[in-house]
Amino acid sequence: MAKNIEQNMLKMAAQAKDASKTLARASAKRRSLAIEAIADALNGSKDEILRANKQDLERASTNKVSAAFIDRMSLNPQRLDAMVQTLRDIALQPDPVGREMESWVQPNGLQFSKTSVPLGVIGIIYESRPNVTADAAALCLRSGNAAILRGGSDALASSLAIFAAIQEGLRATEMPEGAVQLVAHTDRSAVGFMLQGLKGQLDLVIPRGGKSLVSRIQRDARVPVLSHLDGICHVYVHKDADPEMAVEVVLNSKMRRVGICGAAECLLVDDKCAADTLPKIVDALHDAGCELRADAAARKIDARMKTASADDWGREFLAPILAVRLVRDLDEAVAFIEKYGSGHTDAIITDNQQLARQFQAQVDSAIVLHNASTQFADGGEFGFGAEIGIATGKLHARGPVGAMQLTSYKYLVSGNGQKRAE
Amino acid sequence: MAKNIEQNMLKMAAQAKDASKTLARASAKRRSLAIEAIADALNGSKDEILRANKQDLERASTNKVSAAFIDRMSLNPQRLDAMVQTLRDIALQPDPVGREMESWVQPNGLQFSKTSVPLGVIGIIYESRPNVTADAAALCLRSGNAAILRGGSDALASSLAIFAAIQEGLRATEMPEGAVQLVAHTDRSAVGFMLQGLKGQLDLVIPRGGKSLVSRIQRDARVPVLSHLDGICHVYVHKDADPEMAVEVVLNSKMRRVGICGAAECLLVDDKCAADTLPKIVDALHDAGCELRADAAARKIDARMKTASADDWGREFLAPILAVRLVRDLDEAVAFIEKYGSGHTDAIITDNQQLARQFQAQVDSAIVLHNASTQFADGGEFGFGAEIGIATGKLHARGPVGAMQLTSYKYLVSGNGQKRAE
Numbered sequence: 062m063a064k065n066i067e068q069n070m071l072k073m074a075a076q077a078k079d080a081s082k083t084l085a086r087a088s089a090k091r092r093s094l095a096i097e098a099i100a101d102a103l104n105g106s107k108d109e110i111l112r113a114n115k116q117d118l119e120r121a122s123t124n125k126v127s128a129a130f131i132d133r134m135s136l137n138p139q140r141l142d143a144m145v146q147t148l149r150d151i152a153l154q155p156d157p158v159g160r161e162m163e164s165w166v167q168p169n170g171l172q173f174s175k176t177s178v179p180l181g182v183i184g185i186i187y188e189s190r191p192n193v194t195a196d197a198a199a200l201c202l203r204s205g206n207a208a209i210l211r212g213g214s215d216a217l218a219s220s221l222a223i224f225a226a227i228q229e230g231l232r233a234t235e236m237p238e239g240a241v242q243l244v245a246h247t248d249r250s251a252v253g254f255m256l257q258g259l260k261g262q263l264d265l266v267i268p269r270g271g272k273s274l275v276s277r278i279q280r281d282a283r284v285p286v287l288s289h290l291d292g293i294c295h296v297y298v299h300k301d302a303d304p305e306m307a308v309e310v311v312l313n314s315k316m317r318r319v320g321i322c323g324a325a326e327c328l329l330v331d332d333k334c335a336a337d338t339l340p341k342i343v344d345a346l347h348d349a350g351c352e353l354r355a356d357a358a359a360r361k362i363d364a365r366m367k368t369a370s371a372d373d374w375g376r377e378f379l380a381p382i383l384a385v386r387l388v389r390d391l392d393e394a395v396a397f398i399e400k401y402g403s404g405h406t407d408a409i410i411t412d413n414q415q416l417a418r419q420f421q422a423q424v425d426s427a428i429v430l431h432n433a434s435t436q437f438a439d440g441g442e443f444g445f446g447a448e449i450g451i452a453t454g455k456l457h458a459r460g461p462v463g464a465m466q467l468t469s470y471k472y473l474v475s476g477n478g479q480k481r482a483e
Numbered sequence: 484m485a486k487n488i489e490q491n492m493l494k495m496a497a498q499a500k501d502a503s504k505t506l507a508r509a510s511a512k513r514r515s516l517a518i519e520a521i522a523d524a525l526n527g528s529k530d531e532i533l534r535a536n537k538q539d540l541e542r543a544s545t546n547k548v549s550a551a552f553i554d555r556m557s558l559n560p561q562r563l564d565a566m567v568q569t570l571r572d573i574a575l576q577p578d579p580v581g582r583e584m585e586s587w588v589q590p591n592g593l594q595f596s597k598t599s600v601p602l603g604v605i606g607i608i609y610e611s612r613p614n615v616t617a618d619a620a621a622l623c624l625r626s627g628n629a630a631i632l633r634g635g636s637d638a639l640a641s642s643l644a645i646f647a648a649i650q651e652g653l654r655a656t657e658m659p660e661g662a663v664q665l666v667a668h669t670d671r672s673a674v675g676f677m678l679q680g681l682k683g684q685l686d687l688v689i690p691r692g693g694k695s696l697v698s699r700i701q702r703d704a705r706v707p708v709l710s711h712l713d714g715i716c717h718v719y720v721h722k723d724a725d726p727e728m729a730v731e732v733v734l735n736s737k738m739r740r741v742g743i744c745g746a747a748e749c750l751l752v753d754d755k756c757a758a759d760t761l762p763k764i765v766d767a768l769h770d771a772g773c774e775l776r777a778d779a780a781a782r783k784i785d786a787r788m789k790t791a792s793a794d795d796w797g798r799e800f801l802a803p804i805l806a807v808r809l810v811r812d813l814d815e816a817v818a819f820i821e822k823y824g825s826g827h828t829d830a831i832i833t834d835n836q837q838l839a840r841q842f843q844a845q846v847d848s849a850i851v852l853h854n855a856s857t858q859f860a861d862g863g864e865f866g867f868g869a870e871i872g873i874a875t876g877k878l879h880a881r882g883p884v885g886a887m888q889l890t891s892y893k894y895l896v897s898g899n900g901q902k903r904a905e
Contacts, residue, residue, distance in 0.1 A: 086845065159844075171855055178847070180877050264877055285878050287620075306900040313902035395820035421895040423508065425600070433593055433898030442903065443894070444589055455602050455686055455891035456707050457879040472865070473843040476732055476855030478728040480735035481864065 076239030089156035100148035113222035179205030181264035186248030188270035189213030214247035233446030289453035292322025299411035375401030498661030511578035522570035522653030535644035601627030603686035610692035611635030636669035711875035713825035714744025720831035745860030797823030
């Protein structure tokens with residue numbers, strides 16, 4: 062069995078490599094048409110997809126899984142419409158391949174052109190979220206990359222139904238079927254083989270899921286990984302913050318959705334404005350059903366908050382819980398974020414422009430916001446169209462990863478016979 | 484002893500991390516001044532450095548090392564002058580940190596600014612080339628990164644003497660001494676600990692040296708590595724090539740320096756121009772002392788060439804030897820390069836502009852040249868100032884890696900209280 066999986070994976074990788082060459086040479090229009098054809102095929106397969114999803118949900122409900130897990134893997138006509146629309150949006154995106162990123166001429170007359178190219182073959186390993194099957198396929202096609210998808214086994218029937226529509230769209234536009242492939246083995250060794258056995262054949266692996274999935278992949282992978290572990294986002298309310306804006310932005314940062322990586326997990330309040338502003342924030346968050354866990358100094362100002370324990374700092378609650386702490390000044394806020402943050406997204410609320418610039422310069426996170434909600438940490442909100450995730454590493458892409466970030470570049474150098482002097 | 488090395492390495496990493504924060508916040512001017520101060524200190528330490536280099540050379544000569552090895556580690560007043568000049572050039576380079584790479588405004592009024600930032604702490608592992616100690620330090624300072632240098636043990640005395648000048652320059656400009664550190668342990672376990680034990684503390688490791696060093700580092704590293712293994716560069720002489728240009732560019736691509744990664748290792752000649760052009764190329768290369776190893780078809784045209792064996796294709800000779808082969812057309816040339824090339828640098832010689840564009844689009848290498856020598860594969864020739872190497876991977880930086888390529892970016896997002904809608 063394991064031998065069989067290996068052989069299948071090697072075959073998929075070889076087909077993906079072949080397909081990636083076709084994709085790299087296909088025009089932007091041809092790749093757009095393929096994505097649109099997939100959207101059409103998805104639209105025409107709604108019944109099959111919903112039926113498959115029902116099977117997955119019935120099977121999952123006999124296991125012990127959380128309501129959030131069930132919600133993430135559930136499809137309905139509205140969610141399918143949104144999936145189709147996302148694909149149509151991606152088809153309309155400006156093409157990230159073949160862009161001249163820079164060009165210049167050297168004194169010897171050599172002309173340099175830095176031009177974007179696809180990465181090649183991208184593996185995407187995700188949990189039981191069927192929509193990722195469609196999104197990831199479309200983002201890879203948009204960026205000229207072949208994709209090998211491996212979704213959570215609980216949603217396998219849904220993924221297979223969506224994948225059938227993807228294949229239909231590829232066939233309809235005469236794209237190689239190897240351009241998007243789905244690993245149908247539920248055996249975990251398939252993932253292990255992807256991460257190690259396909260070294261040199263996968264140009265990139267992107268894990269999309271919870272911390273345990275991502276950290277396992279980071280640990281095991283012998284192929285390059287683009288990922289983020291935690292979204293431990295901080296909001297710092299500076300003394301020069303507009304109190305009303307502070308209340309609203311903190312509320313939105315925490316409560317719009319508590320389960321996403323851009324949700325705020327810790328509030329830092331300047332001790333010089335805490336007496337005024339903090340009780341208003343507590344009112345709003347308590348009204349919205351959020352539990353607050355505060356340090357002693359903050360509780361002196363508003364004793365309605367619970368007492369934070371040491372492990373509440375730097376914790377990703379992903380729940381309606383917020384840690385709260387007073388800080389003396391910008392330096393203390395930055396140092397705290399440096400110690401407890403995860404380099405994902407952090408925000409300052411202040412009307413002091415100079416201080417905001419200082420915060421943005423000093424906080425070493427992929428996204429540093431001023432006077433706006435941390436929930437904007439999202440490729441769509443950045444204007445990137447769909448995203449495949451948010452990267453917190455500093456290499457290659459950082460922040461939201463859309464089609465543009467799934468490219469590399471090469472240098473085209475043109476001359477008229479230049480030879481290099483000694 | 485090993486315990487001692489580990490503790491030292493951990494201490495160095497912690498100091499580097501601290502220093503990297505200072506560097507990231509230091510102005511471009513302050514970092515320029517530090518580089519200039521190091522250049523001054525090097526200039527004032529020439530005697531000490533040459534004395535140390537003499538010790539290294541005497542010790543090395545008692546071991547069995549090649550003449551090329553001795554040449555690479557040898558310093559003399561001219562080479563020291565060049566080293567000092569390189570530093571002064573790097574000090575004058577435009578600063579790669581804090582550049583606004585892109586900026587835009589979303590319909591909701593949020594202002595986005597993609598801004599370059601240093602990577603953090605960079606480890607550089609290199610062979611016995613003392614000049615890398617100075618170059619790498621300067622490129623890291625220019626890009627706001629702290630550096631941990633580990634040079635070849637044969638050149639340790641030279642590196643220590645150069646490092647003393649680096650420390651003098653840092654002190655003179657009140658930069659933290661942790662900004663540039665040198666691993667003085669000749670024990671190989673120091674490298675092993677850098678690659679694995681400093682996971683999470685080194686943002687990037689760059690190996691600089693021969694294939695065995697690089698492949699060992701790629702295999703062992705648990706930290707991100709930016710590297711290239713081989714420079715198996717091809718020159719394709721198309722039938723529409725200007726014969727004289729073909730001769731000169733091939734000669735320069737192969738023979739200007741045979742030991743560098745941009746040296747051509749294989750010549751592909753269109754069979755439709757081979758009868759005319761190939762003998763001229765053979766004349767020129769033989770005159771220059773180059774051995775030619777050809778396939779049967781090429782030897783039918785010019786029997787002065789030796790017979791190539793199967794392992795001469797895709798081989799990095801790094802010597803005055805060139806593999807030669809006839810090809811039918813562009814497709815065959817591209818397919819051959821895809822099979823045997825290393826994704827480093829390849830060139831086409833032709834007067835057919837459209838075909839040249841096709842070659843540049845299809846060959847999947849970091850640098851694809853038209854009518855110019857492969858020996859231009861060099862950061863200096865690209866206008867990047869000094870380079871720390873040439874990357875052949877597709878992630879992060881590809882091609883020559885100068886100070887600009889040693890940066891990442893973050894997104895600064897500014898609003899006036901925007902909250903994200905449901």
